[in-house]
Amino acid sequence: MLTTRTRKRVTLKTVSITPMRPRPNPRTLLACLGLVLTQLVWTQASISEQRPLAGERVRLVVGFGAGGGYDVYARMLAPHLEQETGATVVVENWTGGGGVVALNRLATDDTEGLTLMLVNGPSAVMGQVLGNEGVRYDVSAFTWLGRVFAEPSVVLASPVSPYRSLADLTSADLPVRWASAGKTTTAGTPALVSQALKLRSEVIIGYKGTSESALAALRGEADLVAMSATSARAQAHKNGLVPIAVVSHERISLLPEVATVAEQINLTPSQNRWIDYGITVMGLGRSLATSEHVSPERREYLRRVVKNILTDTTVIREAAAQGRPIEFGPPSELLASINRALANENEPTRGELRHVILEKFNP
Amino acid sequence: MFDAYLQGVQSLMAMDVLLAVAAAVPIGLVFGLLPGLSGLTALAVLMPLVYGMEPLVGLSFLLAAHAVVYTGGSVTTILLGIPGSPPNAATLMDGRPMALRGEAGRAIGAALVASALGGLVGMVALLALLPFLQPVIVHLGSPEVFALALLGISYIAIIGHGDLFKGLAAGGFGIFLSCFGYQDITGVPRFWSGSEYMLDGFRLVPLVLGLFAIPEIVDLAVSKRQQFRITPDSVSADRLRHGMREALIHRWLLLRAAWIGVLVGLIPGVGGDTAPFVAYGSAKQWARDPARFGTGCVEGVIAPEASNNAKEGGALVPTLALGLPGSAGMVILLGGFLLLGLQPGVGFLDHHTNVAVALALVLAIANVLAVIVMLAAVPIVVRLLDVRGELLAAPLLVLVVLGAYAVDENTMDLLFVAVFGFLGYCMKSLAYSRPALLLGFVLGPTLETYLHISLQAYGASFLLRPGVMVIVLLIVGGFAWPAYRRLRLRRKGDRDAPC
Numbered sequence: 001m002l003t004t005r006t007r008k009r010v011t012l013k014t015v016s017i018t019p020m021r022p023r024p025n026p027r028t029l030l031a032c033l034g035l036v037l038t039q040l041v042w043t044q045a046s047i048s049e050q051r052p053l054a055g056e057r058v059r060l061v062v063g064f065g066a067g068g069g070y071d072v073y074a075r076m077l078a079p080h081l082e083q084e085t086g087a088t089v090v091v092e093n094w095t096g097g098g099g100v101v102a103l104n105r106l107a108t109d110d111t112e113g114l115t116l117m118l119v120n121g122p123s124a125v126m127g128q129v130l131g132n133e134g135v136r137y138d139v140s141a142f143t144w145l146g147r148v149f150a151e152p153s154v155v156l157a158s159p160v161s162p163y164r165s166l167a168d169l170t171s172a173d174l175p176v177r178w179a180s181a182g183k184t185t186t187a188g189t190p191a192l193v194s195q196a197l198k199l200r201s202e203v204i205i206g207y208k209g210t211s212e213s214a215l216a217a218l219r220g221e222a223d224l225v226a227m228s229a230t231s232a233r234a235q236a237h238k239n240g241l242v243p244i245a246v247v248s249h250e251r252i253s254l255l256p257e258v259a260t261v262a263e264q265i266n267l268t269p270s271q272n273r274w275i276d277y278g279i280t281v282m283g284l285g286r287s288l289a290t291s292e293h294v295s296p297e298r299r300e301y302l303r304r305v306v307k308n309i310l311t312d313t314t315v316i317r318e319a320a321a322q323g324r325p326i327e328f329g330p331p332s333e334l335l336a337s338i339n340r341a342l343a344n345e346n347e348p349t350r351g352e353l354r355h356v357i358l359e360k361f362n363p
Numbered sequence: 364m365f366d367a368y369l370q371g372v373q374s375l376m377a378m379d380v381l382l383a384v385a386a387a388v389p390i391g392l393v394f395g396l397l398p399g400l401s402g403l404t405a406l407a408v409l410m411p412l413v414y415g416m417e418p419l420v421g422l423s424f425l426l427a428a429h430a431v432v433y434t435g436g437s438v439t440t441i442l443l444g445i446p447g448s449p450p451n452a453a454t455l456m457d458g459r460p461m462a463l464r465g466e467a468g469r470a471i472g473a474a475l476v477a478s479a480l481g482g483l484v485g486m487v488a489l490l491a492l493l494p495f496l497q498p499v500i501v502h503l504g505s506p507e508v509f510a511l512a513l514l515g516i517s518y519i520a521i522i523g524h525g526d527l528f529k530g531l532a533a534g535g536f537g538i539f540l541s542c543f544g545y546q547d548i549t550g551v552p553r554f555w556s557g558s559e560y561m562l563d564g565f566r567l568v569p570l571v572l573g574l575f576a577i578p579e580i581v582d583l584a585v586s587k588r589q590q591f592r593i594t595p596d597s598v599s600a601d602r603l604r605h606g607m608r609e610a611l612i613h614r615w616l617l618l619r620a621a622w623i624g625v626l627v628g629l630i631p632g633v634g635g636d637t638a639p640f641v642a643y644g645s646a647k648q649w650a651r652d653p654a655r656f657g658t659g660c661v662e663g664v665i666a667p668e669a670s671n672n673a674k675e676g677g678a679l680v681p682t683l684a685l686g687l688p689g690s691a692g693m694v695i696l697l698g699g700f701l702l703l704g705l706q707p708g709v710g711f712l713d714h715h716t717n718v719a720v721a722l723a724l725v726l727a728i729a730n731v732l733a734v735i736v737m738l739a740a741v742p743i744v745v746r747l748l749d750v751r752g753e754l755l756a757a758p759l760l761v762l763v764v765l766g767a768y769a770v771d772e773n774t775m776d777l778l779f780v781a782v783f784g785f786l787g788y789c790m791k792s793l794a795y796s797r798p799a800l801l802l803g804f805v806l807g808p809t810l811e812t813y814l815h816i817s818l819q820a821y822g823a824s825f826l827l828r829p830g831v832m833v834i835v836l837l838i839v840g841g842f843a844w845p846a847y848r849r850l851r852l853r854r855k856g857d858r859d860a861p862c
Contacts, residue, residue, distance in 0.1 A: 066407035067695035097562035
């Protein structure tokens with residue numbers, strides 16, 4: 001009896017439960033699946049839209065050898081680029097021609113922003129303006145992403161020379177001798193300053209880099225040397241070279257006691273344009289660029305990424321601790337400077353620049 | 364000052380510093396053993412590893428690896444006839460003939476001890492010069508660099524074994540090859556033919572590998588002669604000991620060569636690759652029997668190897684004292700200093716004499732440790748090489764290709780390895796001196812640039828500077844003394860001859 005009841009109950013229970021569970025409707029299931037898939041695709045698309053380089057391999061190129069200043073900067077920035085983009089960032093050294101080979105290759109690159117380059121701005125622009133052999137790029141066509149760091153040049157005098165100010169140079173009886181690695185090193189500061197101040201100068205070329213030029217001044221082999229502000233400060237403190245002028249519109253925090261050219265000499269507009277030109281070119285500093293063959297969306301994305309990294313206080317602090325300062329400059333500013341340096345409106349013409357930098361002070 | 368020296372010794376005794384040196388030495392030796400890879404490559408590769416280390420630990424690691432590369436390179440040079448790194452090419456002239464004569468162990472023993480003692484001389488020079496660093500460097504200017512380059516180039520005639528004309532022709536051709544690419548004093552490229560690769564001219568590593576490695580590999584591949592095999596017996600402990608004793612017997616030659624290395628390293632601009640050639644040339648010039656050089660005499664191994672390792676001590680002097688790198692490797696090491704928060708320069712020694720002393724001692728320890736490691740490793744290396752020549756050729760070619768490609772990752776370098784390989788094979792067959800070509804190639808630009816700078820800065824009066832006059836006297840004396848001695852011997856012979 002009990003068994004029969006139980007059976008009945010069970011049967012009843014079964015009967016009563018079945019209608020409560022809706023039968024899986026294939027249409028509903030399909031709709032749900034579609035919804036989930038759409039959601040997944042939408043989320044994925046949204047992530048891709050936010051980080052379009054995620055999973056890609058990005059090259060960060062430097063035009064100089066491993067271990068040098070540009071290489072170290074690039075290797076410092078690479079992990080931050082990886083973190084920001086989700087891409088694998090590889091630093092590559094495309095050496096040759098003092099950076100010309102790398103710039104030529106960047107100009108023809110069509111990897112849609114997967115090749116970035118840390119460019120020596122002054123050298124790249126001067127190479128084009130002076131029509132150096134081997135130059136096949138156009139700096140104004142590159143997609144500029146931002147300036148990492150720039151600093152003005154400083155004129156230093158040999159401790160054994162009689163010169164301690166620009167006035168001493170302009171009143172010198174003998175020609176003043178500059179030591180330099182190349183004619184366009186530190187954006188041709190020796191020639192530009194000599195031309196602006198109407199100095200009787202001789203620029204001795206051939207030293208292996210700024211350090212050896214500084215040594216030449218230290219020995220008295222040359223009277224003057226020009227170098228970036230950071231190097232100038234180090235040489236002044238380490239080796240006793242005497243900073244006599246900053247080629248800048250205003251004094252700099254690294255050498256606050258050193259007056260600018262304009263503070264020391266009253267320049268006419270025609271003299272001043274040479275100094276202005278030097279300031280503009282040096283202002284290009286170490287900048288990040290990619291090829292011109294990049295879509296507007298990718299360009300804006302890369303610019304956002306670069307700005308995020310170079311304005312991040314943690315990154316700036318970390319870089320400063322390594323002796324590699326960061327001072328972000330927006331692409332618009334860079335482009336304006338490049339166009340000023342190339343177009344030569346109210347600036348020295350290319351012909352004048354070639355004559356002054358390549359010939360006039362190089363006996 | 365004495366306290367600072369004592370502190371330097373104490374800081375070196377820290378366990379982490381010693382461990383860094385112990386780890387770096389085998390790495391540096393491997394870079395040396397592999398053809399084409401130089402100390403420069405070692406530093407560039409190892410640099411990122413030191414970030415975050417204690418300054419002395421990181422610098423010891425880099426310096427130890429860099430300092431022993433040439434020690435490893437000497438073994439490859441002697442056993443295979445392929446320079447482990449470009450400066451080892453000078454060791455080739457006598458090291459390889461010794462190995463082919465079955466005296467590889469003797470040559471390696473002598474090379475290792477010469478390297479170690481050369482490194483010790485470098486350390487002594489660095490420690491001794493620490494108090495006088497700045498005036499020493501400042502008094503050696505561009506005219507002295509030019510004069511030293513002239514001294515080096517004068518040895519073209521000496522290292523060109525045998526035929527003087529062939530030596531000069533090879534050296535002249537080397538200078539011609541160095542004229543390709545950017546000229547330092549104008550910034551204008553020469554003979555570049557519109558090729559981007561040629562903007563920088565011919566590269567050193569492809570030239571060295573092509574000239575020296577390819578002819579050896581071709582010989583190995585086509586010849587089944589037993590003479591190319593290095594048997595374990597030829598590097599037995601007895602033979603190694605014999606070579607080591609010989610380096611000590613020729614201690615004055617070793618010391619002279621080491622000081623040449625220190626001097627070349629000391630002057631920024633000369634370029635460290637010159638030192639072993641100048642040391643070899645000097646050893647041959649002042650030898651009682653110069654004709655033995657080039658045929659496999661142990662003095663021809665001792666001189667370049669001692670100068671190779673000693674020059675690093677010399678190159679550290681301007682790096683520490685003025686923040687001016689004395690060699691290409693020191694440029695990267697200087698970057699290491701900055702990365703680790705130290706700024707070499709005049710003030711550096713006032714506050715960090717202990718670091719300078721510790722680094723000098725690192726040089727010494729690394730050089731001695733390298734000899735111990737290599738003595739243990741040589742039998743293993745020889746066993747690896749104890750196969751038929753044609754079987755060895757293929758892996759060697761792979762190593763050469765990798766070595767050439769690793770420097771700049773440029774496939775054009777491989778093409779030029781082949782081109783210079785053909786040139787090297789022809790030169791070897793026709794008995795033209797390949798080291799003379801290399802010396803001309805290395806010194807050509809230095810000679811041109813520093814003559815130009817000297818003339819611009821001082822006019823022709825640069826020739827009257829004391830340093831220049833001393834070096835010019837050395838050049839003249841170097842040629843006049845052997846000639847005078849030969850003349851005296853001939854006269855004596857004439858007098859002693861029976862009537």
